[in-house]
Amino acid sequence: MKKLITLLAILGITFATVGVAQTSLLDEIKVRGTLVCGVSTGLAGFTDVNSDGSFSGFDVDFCRAIAAAVLGDAKAVEFRQLSSQERFVAVQTGEVDVLVRNTTWTSSRDTDVGLNFSPTTFYDGQGFMARNDSGIETLADLEGRRICVQSGTTTELNLADVLGALNIGFTPVVFEDSDVIYNTYDEGGCDAVTTDKSGLVSRRTSLNDPSAHSILAATISKEPLAPSVLDGDDVWSDAVSWVVYGLITAEEFGVTSANVESVAMETINPSLKKMLNDEGGIVSQIGLRSDGLFQAIKQVGNYAEIYNRNLGPDTPFNVPRGLNSLYTNGGILYAPPLR
Amino acid sequence: MIPARKPPMATSGIGPWFRQNMFNNIGNSIISILAVAFVLLSMFNLFTWVFTEGHWEVVWKNMRLFGVYTYPTDLLWRPLLAAAMTMGLVGLSAGLAQHDEDGGEIMRGVFWWFFALVAFLAVLGLIFWESVRFWWLIVAIVNIGGYYLGKAVPQLSRRLIWIWAIGIIAVFVVIAGVLPADSNPESAMRFVKTKNWGGFMLTLIISAFGIIVSFPLGIALALGRKSKLPVLKYFSIGFIEIVRGAPLIAWLFIASVFVPLLLDQSPDKVPGLYRVLAAVTLFSAAYMAENVRGGLAAVPNGQTEAAQALGLSAWQNTRMIVLPQALRAVIPAIVGQSIGLFKDTSLVFVVGLFDIFNVHKIVATQPEVLLIPGGIRLELSLLLVAVYWYFSFRMSIASRQLEKQLGVGER
Numbered sequence: 001m002k003k004l005i006t007l008l009a010i011l012g013i014t015f016a017t018v019g020v021a022q023t024s025l026l027d028e029i030k031v032r033g034t035l036v037c038g039v040s041t042g043l044a045g046f047t048d049v050n051s052d053g054s055f056s057g058f059d060v061d062f063c064r065a066i067a068a069a070v071l072g073d074a075k076a077v078e079f080r081q082l083s084s085q086e087r088f089v090a091v092q093t094g095e096v097d098v099l100v101r102n103t104t105w106t107s108s109r110d111t112d113v114g115l116n117f118s119p120t121t122f123y124d125g126q127g128f129m130a131r132n133d134s135g136i137e138t139l140a141d142l143e144g145r146r147i148c149v150q151s152g153t154t155t156e157l158n159l160a161d162v163l164g165a166l167n168i169g170f171t172p173v174v175f176e177d178s179d180v181i182y183n184t185y186d187e188g189g190c191d192a193v194t195t196d197k198s199g200l201v202s203r204r205t206s207l208n209d210p211s212a213h214s215i216l217a218a219t220i221s222k223e224p225l226a227p228s229v230l231d232g233d234d235v236w237s238d239a240v241s242w243v244v245y246g247l248i249t250a251e252e253f254g255v256t257s258a259n260v261e262s263v264a265m266e267t268i269n270p271s272l273k274k275m276l277n278d279e280g281g282i283v284s285q286i287g288l289r290s291d292g293l294f295q296a297i298k299q300v301g302n303y304a305e306i307y308n309r310n311l312g313p314d315t316p317f318n319v320p321r322g323l324n325s326l327y328t329n330g331g332i333l334y335a336p337p338l339r
Numbered sequence: 340m341i342p343a344r345k346p347p348m349a350t351s352g353i354g355p356w357f358r359q360n361m362f363n364n365i366g367n368s369i370i371s372i373l374a375v376a377f378v379l380l381s382m383f384n385l386f387t388w389v390f391t392e393g394h395w396e397v398v399w400k401n402m403r404l405f406g407v408y409t410y411p412t413d414l415l416w417r418p419l420l421a422a423a424m425t426m427g428l429v430g431l432s433a434g435l436a437q438h439d440e441d442g443g444e445i446m447r448g449v450f451w452w453f454f455a456l457v458a459f460l461a462v463l464g465l466i467f468w469e470s471v472r473f474w475w476l477i478v479a480i481v482n483i484g485g486y487y488l489g490k491a492v493p494q495l496s497r498r499l500i501w502i503w504a505i506g507i508i509a510v511f512v513v514i515a516g517v518l519p520a521d522s523n524p525e526s527a528m529r530f531v532k533t534k535n536w537g538g539f540m541l542t543l544i545i546s547a548f549g550i551i552v553s554f555p556l557g558i559a560l561a562l563g564r565k566s567k568l569p570v571l572k573y574f575s576i577g578f579i580e581i582v583r584g585a586p587l588i589a590w591l592f593i594a595s596v597f598v599p600l601l602l603d604q605s606p607d608k609v610p611g612l613y614r615v616l617a618a619v620t621l622f623s624a625a626y627m628a629e630n631v632r633g634g635l636a637a638v639p640n641g642q643t644e645a646a647q648a649l650g651l652s653a654w655q656n657t658r659m660i661v662l663p664q665a666l667r668a669v670i671p672a673i674v675g676q677s678i679g680l681f682k683d684t685s686l687v688f689v690v691g692l693f694d695i696f697n698v699h700k701i702v703a704t705q706p707e708v709l710l711i712p713g714g715i716r717l718e719l720s721l722l723l724v725a726v727y728w729y730f731s732f733r734m735s736i737a738s739r740q741l742e743k744q745l746g747v748g749e750r
Contacts, residue, residue, distance in 0.1 A: 041688065041691055041693075041697070041701075042700060042701045042704055043704070044704040044705070044706060044709055045706065048701075048704070048705055048706060049404065049408075049409065049701045049705070050705065051400045051401045051403065051404060051702075051705070052403065052412065053403060053404065053408065053409045053410070053411075053412060078532075080534060080691070081534070081691045081693070082691045083688060083689055083690065083691045085592065085595075085596065085689055086595055086596055086689070086690060086691055089595075089596050089599060089600065092600070093599045093600065095599070179700075179703065179714075179716060183716070186713075202704075202709060203709075205709045205710055206708070206709045206710075206711065206712070206713065206714040207712070207713075208712050208713050209712070210712075315706055316706050316707070316709045316710045317706070317709075
């Protein structure tokens with residue numbers, strides 16, 4: 001009987017804790033003064049740890065932009081490196097406020113895992129890399145070839161599904177460790193290697209002769225990488241979403257970290273006035289600081305600046321913008337209006 | 340008169356040894372020559388590569404990451420102060436051991452091994468590492484100072500265990516800082532989250548904690564398993580068999596993913612490092628228990644009977660008769676397991692912690708590293724081999740010395 005009472009008491013406490021009135025994480029972050037951002041344990045170009053211990057990368061810059069927009073300081077971020085296994089638990093338990101960790105937006109993660117995704121920051125897709133002299137140019141050329149792939153990933157499943165459906169027979173060469181995969185590929189242990197295209201591009205730079213390899217045009221999966229927050233906190237989710245939209249809008253209007261101050265002073269464009277000067281309280285009503293988007297652009301830069309700094313032509317990766325161009329340039333980046 | 344004969348062929352010395360062992364017939368001579376040629380060629384190629392082609396500048400640039408990972412830059416003196424304290428304790432223990440009846444040969448060896456490394460780093464620090472210029476020198480001085488202090492003041496040995504206890508707590512406080520977290524973001528003793536601990540410092544913390552704590556736990560479990568009290572006995576058996584039934588990585592998963600979900604909503608209350616320490620220690624304790632049980636089984640019953648005949652209590656019998664003999668028999672197994680644990684710390688990547696092994700993966704994908712054709716995996720691997728070897732090899736030596744001293748296998 002005593003045990004039963006104890007058990008009931010524990011259950012009661014648990015439910016009581018769960019039932020506490022919901023306040024948004026956004027307010028909590030403002031009080032705390034730092035944003036805890038979940039990033040990768042290391043993905044070249046997206047999350048890098050530099051030799052001085054500082055973080056840089058595409059995902060890292062989005063964390064900084066969110067911090068700048070919410071707290072006014074791009075440095076007020078605490079980065080939490082998460083392995084792929086623990087990333088969702090970290091969001092569910094509140095260990096991180098937002099997950100910006102090259103995570104593909106899928107239906108099951110949106111519903112079953114209990115995440116709420118913000119707009120895609122990077123449209124990726126699974127592709128193939130092969131030697132120029134191998135004669136592999138299209139998917140059909142992969143018939144009978146050996147393809148290196150990482151075990152236990154969605155990449156492996158996609159490969160089997162897509163090539164199976166096309167009736168293309170191939171020999172998978174499966175490894176656990178990605179370093180081993182590219183070593184094997186470089187030494188001729190397989191004819192082609194497959195993973196997300198951004199990954200292929202970054203890995204190509206470290207092959208013995210990068211110019212001897214090319215990435216096939218074909219893309220066999222959709223991998224929209226998007227920031228996510230915990231389900232059920234729409235205020236916070238909206239705030240994160242509109243930071244991303246704000247940076248895309250900034251690129252659209254040509255507002256950069258260099259000119260944002262003069263644009264904010266001189267602009268007569270009503271959209272920019274709303275975005276940069278909080279005219280009509282448009283930015284404040286998102287829950288950001290009234291100068292939040294201004295600060296994010298000033299301290300971190302617009303979408304194009306973030307992209308170019310981490311993945312652009314001046315980096316080892318030189319990933320073509322492709323789908324990640326503005327809708328006006330043939331891509332699919334399209335931010336709803338701020339008004 | 341008997342004519343003078345040639346002296347018989349020498350049978351000892353270097354020349355005859357080679358003749359007898361490597362060139363005693365044509366087949367063996369060919370094999371010997373080929374083997375030596377192969378070894379020389381590989382060594383030559385390796386050294387040529389190491390000294391002319393290796394991109395060591397990248398490795399060198401990242402030494403801080405290998406040491407402490409993302410521990411705050413302005414607080415680097417804290418891990419170094421902790422290192423100085425630890426090295427001081429090692430030196431002191433080695434110095435005090437010189438007064439033991441056995442002459443303290445083992446501790447002396449361990450001490451000089453550590454001192455060689457620390458002195459090497461002190462020289463590097465003085466020449467190259469501006470940010471920590473004098474700290475490594477201080478570590479080296481405290482290290483050797485502790486040794487001579489121990490040698491000079493043998494009375495300290497009675498308090499050694501307390502000195503260690505206080506020292507370990509102090510080391511922890513220095514690395515972790517003082518609560519509360521957000522009192523002052525610039526303060527010298529501010530709290531540093533365990534997620535920011537990393538590199539070789541983390542490797543040492545996890546393995547030292549795991550090895551030291553799992554030892555008594557393992558003995559307790561082994562004794563529990565042999566106990567006549569059913570609760571104790573079946574708990575021990577259950578614990579040992581369940582823990583040994585799954586690989587360490589599975590327990591780390593459970594510790595990192597399930598525990599925060601089960602306990603409460605905020606895993607910050609039990610940071611990843613502590614969950615890892617618990618998992619590693621309990622896992623190691625289960626294996627330690629089985630090692631010790633092997634030793635217990637090797638002690639003949641007559642020993643216990645004789646102890647009882649002398650009127651020793653059960654506790655005295657265990658402590659003074661059975662355990663010393665049991666442990667002596669399983670030293671190689673225990674050391675082997677410690678070496679294994681030292682290297683298994685690399686599994687902490689599942690909780691997003693970065694020991695030296697996982698730091699090497701980070702360094703391998705830095706943008707500037709990716710520009711180097713072929714990457715720098717070989718350089719990084721060699722560094723890891725050197726670091727792991729330096730410590731594992733010393734543990735092996737200490738184990739052999741200990742066996743010799745205790746006369747394992749001679750009685």
